[in-house]
Amino acid sequence: ETGVTQxxxxxxxxxxxxxxxxxxQHLGHNAMYWYKQSAKKPLxxxxxxxxxxxxxxxxxxSRFSPECPNSSHLFLHLHTLQPEDSxxxxxxxxxxxxxxxxxxxxxxxTRLTVL
Amino acid sequence: xxxxxxxxxxxxxxxxxxxxxxxxSTISGNEYVYWYRQIHSQGPQYIIHGLKNNETNEMASxxxxxDRKSSTLIxxxxxxxxxxVYYCIVRSENYGGSQGNLIFGKGTKxxxxx
Numbered sequence: 001e002t003g004v005t006q007x008x009x010x011x012x013x014x015x016x017x018x019x020x021x022x023x024x025q026h027l028g029h030n031a032m033y034w035y036k037q038s039a040k041k042p043l044x045x046x047x048x049x050x051x052x053x054x055x056x057x058x059x060x061x062s063r064f065s066p067e068c069p070n071s072s073h074l075f076l077h078l079h080t081l082q083p084e085d086s087x088x089x090x091x092x093x094x095x096x097x098x099x100x101x102x103x104x105x106x107x108x109x110t111r112l113t114v115l
Numbered sequence: 116x117x118x119x120x121x122x123x124x125x126x127x128x129x130x131x132x133x134x135x136x137x138x139x140s141t142i143s144g145n146e147y148v149y150w151y152r153q154i155h156s157q158g159p160q161y162i163i164h165g166l167k168n169n170e171t172n173e174m175a176s177x178x179x180x181x182d183r184k185s186s187t188l189i190x191x192x193x194x195x196x197x198x199x200v201y202y203c204i205v206r207s208e209n210y211g212g213s214q215g216n217l218i219f220g221k222g223t224k225x226x227x228x229x
Contacts, residue, residue, distance in 0.1 A: 004158070043159070043219040056216070090158050103149070104217060106158030 003027065004107035006091050012113045013081065021076040021110045023091030032074040033104065034066060035090040043090065049074060050096060081114045088112070118142065118205040124224040127197075133190040135223050137203030140184045147206050148179060149217070150188045152199040159202065159219075162188065193227045200224050 004025045013019050025032065034046040048056035049068040063085075065077040074091055088111050092104040120138040127133040139148065149164040163170055163177045165186075170177045176189040190197055202222040 042221055045216055045218070048216065088156075092158070103161035103164070104159075106160070109156075109158050111156075 004091060004093055004105050006089075006107040006110050008110060009108065010111045010113075012115065013078070014115050015081060015083070017078075017081075019078045021078070021089055021091075021112075023074040023076075023107055025072055025074075025091075025093040025105070025107075027093055027105060028095075029093040029105070030071050030096050031094045032068060032071070033092040033094075034074065034076055035092065035106075037088040037090060037109070038084075039087070047076075078112075081112075083114050086112055086114045118146075118218070119203045119220055121201075121203050121220065121223045123221065124226070126226050126228055127190075127193045129195060129227055129229050130192055133188075133193040133197065133225055133227070135188040135190075135201050135203075135225065136185065137188070138185045139203070139205045142183050142205050143207075145207060148177065148183075148186050149204040149206050150175070150177065151202045151204065151217075151219075152197075153202070153222070154196075154199040162201075164206075193225075195227050195229065198225060198227045 007022045031050045033048050035043045036046055037043045045058050046060045047066045052068050063080050067075040088109045090109045091107040094104045118139055147164050147166050150162040151159040152162055153159040162174050163172055165177045165179055167179055167183055179186045200222040202219050204217050
């Protein structure tokens with residue numbers, strides 16, 4: 001499999017559930033990103049990992065907990081979410097964060113609905 | 116906040132050139148212009164980027180004005196599959212800092228019609 005994959009593609013959860021989103025990249029990149037795209041709003045950068053280290057947390061609430069066990073995998077653990085957290089969650093990777101010429105490759109996203 | 120201004124929507128006839136404008140009047144000398152697009156229900160896709168010279172690849176051409184305050188993305192022969200939201204992003208050449216991140220605005224929704 002090539003590129004950036006995300007699972008699940010669709011997720012419905014209650015406010016008291018705990019779930020995790022998974023992202024995997026097969027491009028040999030060292031940087032990975034989580035973005036949130038709410039309805040009719042621009043993409044918002046949530047977290048950046050560079051060489052497995054978190055380099056950016058864009059004031060994201062603690063109910064979202066990222067994990068990057070290695071450069072190929074990125075998780076977003078979800079706990080006690082609110083209905084307004086319903087959105088498309090996109091993962092991306094690039095050779096290295098913060099550098100030009102390193103375009104980001106995006107996965108297809110996970111469509112999350114919080115009831 | 117995004118540093119660019121784009122029209123919210125545009126139409127283009129299939130087979131014709133689509134010219135998507137972008138204003139970035141506050142761009143600084145070390146900032147590049149990037150274009151991405153997002154087809155409905157998919158992740159964004161990189162198209163092209165440039166600093167001050169015009170650029171062309173297999174997907175599109177990027178024309179940057181001499182003062183670098185605006186640019187135009189050109190899809191030479193638009194097809195129905197080019198219907199998407201197109202994002203113009205100004206991005207700093209920054210090694211390791213947040214200025215190198217992609218900041219998405221609302222983009223231009225391009226509708227290619229038969």
